[in-house]
Amino acid sequence: MPAQPAEQLDDRWIRVGGITLFVLLTGYAYKAYEHPFSVQTAKILSESLINSAITWEVDRWIIMHFQRRFPLLKQVRTRLLFVIPLCWAFNILQDWAMMWLVDVTNFHAPYSRAAYLQTIQSGLIITFLITGIQEAVYYFSRLLQAERETEQLKKENLQTQLDSLKQQVNPHFLFNSLNTLSYLISEDAEKAEEFLDEMCKVYRYLLRNNENELTNLATELQFIRSYFHLLKTRYGDSLHLNLAIEPSDEQRLLPSLTLQLLVENAVKHNVIHKDHPLTVHISTQNNGQLTVKNNLQKKVQKVASNQVGLSNIASKFSLLKQPDIKVQQTETEFLVTIPLIQPSH
Structure with missing residues (x-):
């Protein structure tokens, strides 16, 4: 580095x-x-x-x-x-x-x-x-x-743990998940079982994410698929996820929960409607960078934000002596590009 x-x-x-x-x-x-x-x-x-x-x-x-x-x-x-x-x-x-x-x-x-x-x-x-x-x-x-x-890194890790704990017991996310599960149980037992399985994977990962400062991209993607499954079950065809990941990049490293914070940021600040679906693209480039982008359709009413997401990610990469993350916004898209860390052997 x-x-x-x-x-x-x-x-x-x-x-x-x-x-x-x-x-x-x-x-x-x-x-x-x-x-x-x-x-x-x-x-x-x-x-x-x-x-x-x-x-x-x-x-x-x-x-x-x-x-x-x-x-x-x-x-x-x-x-x-x-x-x-x-x-x-x-x-x-x-x-x-x-x-x-x-x-x-x-x-x-x-x-x-x-x-x-x-x-x-x-x-x-x-x-x-x-x-x-x-x-x-x-x-x-x-x-x-x-x-x-x-x-400073200890403080950042402590803040991440506190933020993660808030997410683990986030009443809105938990309430929505349980509400969706309750609906599926009465409507489609097979889907309810699948939803519960993905929900367990999400919370199991959240509970263990602070054991290691870094995780590989493959593990983060496995988690984000489970996390997105919960969102997809709730929003249906109003929400889409596209992955374009080079297999050679899957063992590169990044701070835990980076993708979750970026996806959550997209869902939190944009309109999600069947007439205006939200699509999140996660892709890697040949230069060892990963980009998370979504079509921009901001909510009219501003959403309360504690500014933890992007600033937390930026602080992590700075303390790890990595290049700065890049945040770009156009008239139609919002993009965040982060460097993937080459594992040391």
């Missing part, structure tokens, strides 16, 4: 601390503590401050660039293969540029040839130090992001 870059932690104090550390190390290397503070010392420390700030900020920019390109924690080796040589090369060139500028301006005592060569080693040490700190910041950013998303 495609990964999203981690939200960067506020590392201002880490950067300030790191730059300050470099300046203090410069003062220690020049043994500034052994002599009274002088103009020469001030120049050396100011040079170190500017050089350290530029080095840290540019190295940080390089590191963050490759963190965005290779955001996974398991890609750390790939990131380092790019980051370390680039940062090392920049650090050496930055030191040489600063030293050359000092020499040509006589800012303080000129640098020796050995000092220039020493930057090759010190540049590598600084590269490892900055890279290690920034990668640690990134690692904790990813951990915090994962923890937040896990908590």
Whole structure:
């Protein structure tokens, strides 16, 4: 699944601390503590401050660039293969540029040839130090992001369970189903038995749907056939279901009850009449997407909605790091396209 870059932690104090550390190390290397503070010392420390700030900020920019390109924690080796040589090369060139500028301006005592060569080693040490700190910041950013998303997913799952529970005991759906069953018992015992069997399948699935976060399309279709059978028995020829599913897509995954929510949404918000039948099409495309569409014939009187259906589905796919669902409405149709998830083996 495609990964999203981690939200960067506020590392201002880490950067300030790191730059300050470099300046203090410069003062220690020049043994500034052994002599009274002088103009020469001030120049050396100011040079170190500017050089350290530029080095840290540019190295940080390089590191963050490759963190965005290779955001996974398991890609750390790939990131380092790019980051370390680039940062090392920049650090050496930055030191040489600063030293050359000092020499040509006589800012303080000129640098020796050995000092220039020493930057090759010190540049590598600084590269490892900055890279290690920034990668640690990134690692904790990813951990915090994962923890937040896990908590959000738990809340979404809890909301789904509550919504599912409401559906399980939905008085309107249950009343209509029982009313239809009562009518069939007196009119057609065979159809009543078939209706009761499908009704049991529907409620059995609803009771078990929260055991797994994802289910395969084949299982969802099996459930939607039973669910639609109940609706069809009630609405008759006023309601139709067309399925055009590629067999190769049946083992792909999607969040449980996705199809039920989409079908329920179509039935809830559209007129269903023998003169204006409602047709729901469920199909898959070659690009691994599934589309649920229906002819648009909105009810004149607005139906009360808690906005759970589409927003719940959208949240699920977002938390699963999947592409966004697409909702389209034309003058004649309402379409929802969702990505099917390739199972991991």
